Amino acid sequence: MKLTQTVQKGGCAAKVAATELRKILSQVRFPKSDPNLLVDGGLFDDAAIYKVSSDLALVQTLDFFTPIVDTPKLFGRIAAANSLSDVYAMGGEPKTAMAILAFPLATLENQVCIDVLQGASDVMSEAQVNFVGGHSIDDDTLKFGLSVTGYVHPDHVWSNAKAQVGDVLILTKPLGTGTVTAALKRQELSENEMEEVLNSMAQCNRVLDLLTPEEALGIHAATDITGFGLAGHSMQMAKASEKTLRFEMKKLPQFALAQVCLEKKCLTKAHRTNAEYTQNFLKVQSESENDRLILFDPQTSGGLLLSVAPEMAEAILRKLNKRFSRATQVGVVQPRSDFFAIID
Amino acid sequence: MKLTQTVQKGGCAAKVAATELRKILSQVRFPKSDPNLLVDGGLFDDAAIYKVSSDLALVQTLDFFTPIVDTPKLFGRIAAANSLSDVYAMGGEPKTAMAILAFPLATLENQVCIDVLQGASDVMSEAQVNFVGGHSIDDDTLKFGLSVTGYVHPDHVWSNAKAQVGDVLILTKPLGTGTVTAALKRQELSENEMEEVLNSMAQCNRVLDLLTPEEALGIHAATDITGFGLAGHSMQMAKASEKTLRFEMKKLPQFALAQVCLEKKCLTKAHRTNAEYTQNFLKVQSESENDRLILFDPQTSGGLLLSVAPEMAEAILRKLNKRFSRATQVGVVQPRSDFFAIID
Numbered sequence: 001m002k003l004t005q006t007v008q009k010g011g012c013a014a015k016v017a018a019t020e021l022r023k024i025l026s027q028v029r030f031p032k033s034d035p036n037l038l039v040d041g042g043l044f045d046d047a048a049i050y051k052v053s054s055d056l057a058l059v060q061t062l063d064f065f066t067p068i069v070d071t072p073k074l075f076g077r078i079a080a081a082n083s084l085s086d087v088y089a090m091g092g093e094p095k096t097a098m099a100i101l102a103f104p105l106a107t108l109e110n111q112v113c114i115d116v117l118q119g120a121s122d123v124m125s126e127a128q129v130n131f132v133g134g135h136s137i138d139d140d141t142l143k144f145g146l147s148v149t150g151y152v153h154p155d156h157v158w159s160n161a162k163a164q165v166g167d168v169l170i171l172t173k174p175l176g177t178g179t180v181t182a183a184l185k186r187q188e189l190s191e192n193e194m195e196e197v198l199n200s201m202a203q204c205n206r207v208l209d210l211l212t213p214e215e216a217l218g219i220h221a222a223t224d225i226t227g228f229g230l231a232g233h234s235m236q237m238a239k240a241s242e243k244t245l246r247f248e249m250k251k252l253p254q255f256a257l258a259q260v261c262l263e264k265k266c267l268t269k270a271h272r273t274n275a276e277y278t279q280n281f282l283k284v285q286s287e288s289e290n291d292r293l294i295l296f297d298p299q300t301s302g303g304l305l306l307s308v309a310p311e312m313a314e315a316i317l318r319k320l321n322k323r324f325s326r327a328t329q330v331g332v333v334q335p336r337s338d339f340f341a342i343i344d
Numbered sequence: 345m346k347l348t349q350t351v352q353k354g355g356c357a358a359k360v361a362a363t364e365l366r367k368i369l370s371q372v373r374f375p376k377s378d379p380n381l382l383v384d385g386g387l388f389d390d391a392a393i394y395k396v397s398s399d400l401a402l403v404q405t406l407d408f409f410t411p412i413v414d415t416p417k418l419f420g421r422i423a424a425a426n427s428l429s430d431v432y433a434m435g436g437e438p439k440t441a442m443a444i445l446a447f448p449l450a451t452l453e454n455q456v457c458i459d460v461l462q463g464a465s466d467v468m469s470e471a472q473v474n475f476v477g478g479h480s481i482d483d484d485t486l487k488f489g490l491s492v493t494g495y496v497h498p499d500h501v502w503s504n505a506k507a508q509v510g511d512v513l514i515l516t517k518p519l520g521t522g523t524v525t526a527a528l529k530r531q532e533l534s535e536n537e538m539e540e541v542l543n544s545m546a547q548c549n550r551v552l553d554l555l556t557p558e559e560a561l562g563i564h565a566a567t568d569i570t571g572f573g574l575a576g577h578s579m580q581m582a583k584a585s586e587k588t589l590r591f592e593m594k595k596l597p598q599f600a601l602a603q604v605c606l607e608k609k610c611l612t613k614a615h616r617t618n619a620e621y622t623q624n625f626l627k628v629q630s631e632s633e634n635d636r637l638i639l640f641d642p643q644t645s646g647g648l649l650l651s652v653a654p655e656m657a658e659a660i661l662r663k664l665n666k667r668f669s670r671a672t673q674v675g676v677v678q679p680r681s682d683f684f685a686i687i688d
Contacts, residue, residue, distance in 0.1 A: 015480065015481060016445075016449065016481065020454075024458055025461070028458055028465055029462065029465060030465050030468075030475050031465055031474065031475050033474045034474060036439075037474045037476060040477070048440065048476035050439065050493075052400070058493065062443075062478055062479045063479050064479060066481075095380075096392065096394050098491060099406075100408070101360075113368050114371045121373060124375040129375060131374050131375050132381060133384070133391070133392050133404070133406065134406055135489070136359065136365060137359060137410075138353065139485075141484070143446070143481065145479070147406050149394075149402065
């Protein structure tokens with residue numbers, strides 16, 4: 001039984017598209033927020049920041065999806081790492097997590113459910129997160145994820161809006177999970193062959209514990225690269241910060257398999273919608289189709305994109321490399337130009 | 345288009361059964377909790393309590409389900425009220441909520457989604473809760489709910505474990521949502537005919553703002569009556585408190601339609617599983633089958649069962665009746681006997 005064959009759309013591909021969602025949300029009158037809500041979850045996607053006191057705020061996020069890999073335990077690990085990532089991307093430390101579980105009791109063995117929960121629990125143990133409950137439902141297809149609450153100092157939130165001119169951009173994980181997992185779903189490769197990709201998706205974006213408090217302050221802005229790909233999430237950060245992010249194509253870390261799978265045209269709907277989403281705001285010098293596609297590749301449990309004070313970038317990268325061997329300097333922040341992102 | 349006809353199992357009936365879930369969870373090695381986790385979410389069901397400081401703890405809960413009524417806005421209201429209820433049942437005040445939305449884009453119009461979100465937003469506005477984000481997925485059947493975080497003083501948690509001998513038991517809403525919504529799903533009655541039941545399910549279990557701080561301290565224990573019915577949730581409170589709850593059958597408030605629908609044998613699987621769950625711990629004097637069934641009737645967004653200091657019960661009930669017209673004294677707490685609950 002291969003989990004990816006039990007669902008039509010795997011992982012973030014099952015998301016309601018951003019444009020569709022925006023149309024729907026624009027017609028809802030939402031409740032008025034109180035002044036403690038510092039950052040709104042907005043498009044149903046990022047983490048919200050809710051201030052508790054002058055030195056404590058909650059970071060809250062919620063994510064769940066359908067199987068993106070075949071091994072249940074691995075799916076649980078990846079789903080948990082992916083859910084925790086939004087807290088890390090705000091500079092927060094996750095504290096509690098609740099499970100969201102939709103499980104087809106009639107068609108999957110209980111052992112699948114046990115393994116998914118075990119994979120998630122193992123990640124929570126590593127991340128020192130308390131597992132505080134959740135809700136399960138008998139459903140047609142498996143879905144799993146976490147609702148996570150973390151702590152952050154209200155003055156030290158890594159928002160999207162604080163990238164500064166001259167900052168160095170660091171990406172903590174290689175790109176390419178979208179095309180490689182599409183190949184897995186098409187059964188063009190096995191999990192064994194994509195071990196590097198699986199390990200990367202299963203890894204938490206925990207970076208704060210590697211850094212001194214001073215180094216942590218050197219990170220001005222951050223976002224995690226997920227469904228909208230490097231292009232989409234870079235655009236969001238550039239827009240919020242009113243800057244231009246300038247990348248070097250050849251420095252972007254990619255999984256060895258990514259180009260192989262792109263060659264085989266293992267694509268998802270998101271490759272197209274991410275291209276559409278960013279088309280007016282992105283300048284790509286390369287003429288190569290695969291270079292473009294890797295920019296639009298939707299990541300599941302992708303890396304953090306960090307905007308870092310230049311004088312601290314090398315020291316920070318050295319420490320990140322202890323855990324994230326493929327973390328790389330990929331570009332710089334420039335004054336705002338006609339494009340939000342330029343890829344040389 | 346009737347929402348209840350788009351799903352096989354409505355509301356809490358779609359839950360993974362408690363016995364099944366317990367079997368699964370017993371085989372998972374969960375992460376170690378830190379000492380701030382005062383109350384564990386345990387069986388995936390109740391709210392967890394996580395201590396932030398000596399005078400503040402977080403109450404966290406998560407709930408979502410399939411449509412239990414046909415009108416989308418009403419479904420959104422009921423789902424939101426139901427999710428918030430677990431925070432109220434711990435003596436907490438909800439502060440933030442994130443949406444869990446599974447929506448069949450191919451088969452339902454966007455307006456359905458807008459209405460569900462609007463219903464939920466209206467309840468959050470009334471409850472003064474911040475809507476801070478969420479996650480949506482394209483799925484075969486509609487599911488909706490909230491992940492809620494509230495505040496509570498760590499010393500004033502209304503746990504299940506603190507019912508005291510002599511306490512008066514107050515139930516804030518009538519019983520019978522299970523059988524009445526089963527009748528709706530079988531199309532044996534219309535939403536117009538069940539207005540009393542719909543209004544009750546759509547009402548928040550917010551009680552603290554009706555009471556003085558002194559009266560609030562007079563509430564020793566509380567639980568909300570949901571999927572396990574009055575029998576199941578009473579048993580859980582009695583067990584945790586090591587007491588016996590003694591009810592008077594004729595005092596239990598019921599919707600006028602409840603007996604009508606039970607007569608028509610509008611039952612759910614939970615009527616049977618709740619009977620099984622409680623059979624060794626429950627003593628029912630009545631010989632009437634329908635009297636028994638109402639005790640096992642699974643509630644969606646049911647009332648709070650409050651265990652109240654006897655000298656304050658009348659004053660508290662008077663205040664509750666301003667908002668909950670059918671709130672009633674239904675029994676008393678006695679020393680533990682052979683049964684956890686006795687219904688005279």
